[in-house]
Structures are given as C-alpha cells and as structure tokens.
Amino acid sequence: MAQVYDRVALIGLGLIASSLFWAMKRGGLAGEVTGYARSDETRATAREIGLCDRVCDSAAEAVKGADLVVLCVPVGVMGAVAAEIAPHLAPGATVTDVGSVKADVIAQVGPHLPEGVHFIPAHPLAGTEHSGPRSGFAELFDNRWCLLVPVEGTDKDAIARLRALWEGAGANVEEMDAEHHDLVLAVTSHAPHLIAYTMVGVADDLRRVTDSEVIKYSAAGFRDFTRIAASDPTMWRDVFLTNKDATLEILGRFTEELFALQRAIRTGDGDHLHAYFTRTRAIRRGIIEAGQDTDAPDFGRGARKS
C-alpha cells in the first residue's frame, strides 16, 4: 500500500491512537509517526512498546512539521488540545479527530485552527471496552465504517487523502453531516451504552440482596451488557455531556416504548409483545443479510479480537 502522509502526529495515545498506529504500520501509510499523551506513564509505556516512531514530551513538539494531526483524546478536551497545538501547526496541514461526537467537537476545535489548515472531523465506528496505549491492534478498523464529517468548503484533495488513510487502515469510508451523525450515533451507540450501564447498575444493586447470584448465573445477554459497561468512564461521561440533545431525544423515545412494553406485560397483552419482538427480529436479520454485522460468523470474517 502506498504512503499517504509523510508525517503523522497522534495526540492522546489510547485504544484508537494505538490501533491507528499499528494499522498505519501494517499498511505503510505514513512515513514518521510522532505521538504525545498527557501522562508521563502513558508516554513511558508508548516508548516501551514501540508505539510511535518518536514519543514527544509536548503536543507542540509532536505536531511540528506534521502533515496530519489526529486528535485521539476524550471529546471533552478536544478544544483545549486544539488551542495548545494551533500555534505550532504547519501551513497546509490537516487536523482530524476520532471523537465519538461531532457537532460539539467541531464547535470546540474549529475556532482555534489557523487559516490554511484543513479541519476534517472523523469517527471510526470501531472500538472495544479496553483503553490505554496497550489496548490497540492493527485489525480494529478492518471492515468497519469510518465517517468523515467535513465542514462546508473543505479542500477536496485533503478529504481524499484522509479517506485514503482510513481505507488503507481497513475501514469503509462515508461522509455525513455532523447533526445527522450525532443523531444516528445516539441511536446505535450512545443510548445503548447508557442502557448497558444502567442494567449493570441495577444488577449490582440486586446483588446486595441476593449475594453473588446475579454474577454467578449471568447469561450471555447480561455478559454483553457487562462488557459494554466496562468501557472507559471519562470517554463516556464526555460523550453524554457533548451529545446531550440527541441522546435525550432517543432516551425519551426509548422510555415511551419501554412503558408500552411494561404495560403489555402487566395487562397480559401477548399480541403486543409478539408483534414487537417479530419486528425487532426482522431488523436483526436485515443487518445480517446486508452483511453489516462483521461479528456474525455467517460471513466467515471470524470473531473480532478485543
């Protein structure tokens, strides 16, 4: 695969940055990759495991001369990091991010960037419940979506280059506008995470009553909830605080449906329950038939490493 950028800087060295680093190395997509993380400990780990060609002690040093800068920090601090790096960006460089929320990140970052720097927000729809510099792996983005959310008037060549990077990292790339992105992700990722957090919290409360039975006998569905609920607290706190409106809109609809199901159970309305579950089963089958579940063994892609 051809090199896409001469110099890439990764700011924040956790799951997504480390996965992108290994994917870039696998594909020969970047010349030199520099990296910076806020904590001494993370930088020391990165040096120890060879994460980045050069680990820098400041964000300013990491972005110096870079033609691509990737912000891989929690969405709540994107603006502060952008302010820190802005004076040190090379003219003509591209700044992108991997944040799970887009409108708020655009509002935070955009105002800090100087004229002549291209800003192309992005979001790879791939992750695990693990975090930190040791958690990444080169295959994370294989056959996953990466959404680019360019603001109006962005340079087409700069977009094409970022697209080539993500495709080289294994992802399928599409463009979307920020508001739509945030609503779609509220349905497919943010609200489901909140529900998982809540369900595990409920079980934990119950555990105090029934000793360790909830954990001991936990079935597959609940185990999946516990995996999701083990995700990084800082990342998810920031996701909910920055995608507030869309998440509250979806949770409102969720609550209405839940009340309707609750009522059907109380009144013994089996027809309602059966019709509802038939509809949801068809949705799952539609996803599988469209080949969009990369975890499904039906497609021979194997289970995802996490």
Ligand SMILES: NC(=O)c1ccc[n+]([C@@H]2O[C@H](COP(=O)([O-])OP(=O)(O)OC[C@H]3O[C@@H](n4cnc5c(N)ncnc54)[C@H](O)[C@@H]3O)[C@@H](O)[C@H]2O)c1
């Ligand atoms: N984990 C996922 O499933 C997933 C998937 C797609 C996108 N994202 C997004 O990617 C971004 C990174 O998530 P991650 O899972 O890699 O998190 P992570 O916790 O593994 O890594 C975050 C890194 O940012 C560093 N950091 C935090 N604040 C900083 C600051 N002010 N300056 C410099 N470094 C700082 C942390 O020390 C850490 O190295 C987030 O915006 C998240 O929303 C996460």
Ligand SMILES: O=C(O)C(=O)C[C@]1(C(=O)O)C=C[C@@H](O)C=C1
């Ligand atoms: O598989 C997981 O652990 C994830 O939660 C990954 C997941 C998701 O919801 O699908 C989480 C947050 C992202 O912004 C993108 C991907």
